Amino acid sequence: MRTLTDDEFTGAVATGNVLVEFGxxxxxxxxxxxxxxxxxxxERGDLTVVKVDLDESPRTAxxxxxxxxxxxxxxxxxxxVAQTVGARPKIHLIAWLEPHL
Structure with missing residues (x-):
């Protein structure tokens, strides 16, 4: 899972299905x-997962x-298209994602 910087964020989410974890x-x-x-x-070929570190990329946060x-x-x-807060088990994340993919 790649960590995005402030400068990379907009380009990284511009195409396809991208799940971003802010942590x-x-x-x-x-x-x-x-x-x-x-x-x-x-596991998911239809989804790219990336993260943004809140301390290292405060502008994006x-x-x-x-x-x-x-x-x-x-x-x-x-x-x-969707946002949720908090850690969830994998099965709950998939259930949250599925309607959007």
Whole structure:
């Protein structure tokens, strides 16, 4: 799973289905969620999974109005189509994603 910088964010979500995790190293739930997101990234050919570190990319976090970690945002061709907050089991993430993919 690739970590995006402020400068990379807009280009990275511009095409296709992109799931973005906004998190931080100090966030326990974010660390728990990371292996699940890595699995999704490997298993789903119709989805690209990336992350944004809130401490390293504050401009993107501010622009996306991120208030909690982890926050997941799903983009389709540059448009935000869904958002959820908090760590969830893989089966719940898939159920959340499916209607949008």
């Amino acid at each position: 931080a190293q100090w966030c326990g739930p974010c660390r728990m969620l990371e292996p699940v997101l890595d699995e999704l990234d490997r 501010r622009d996306q109005r991120i208030m909690s970690a982890p926050t997941l945002q799903l983009y389709q061709d540059g448009q935000l």
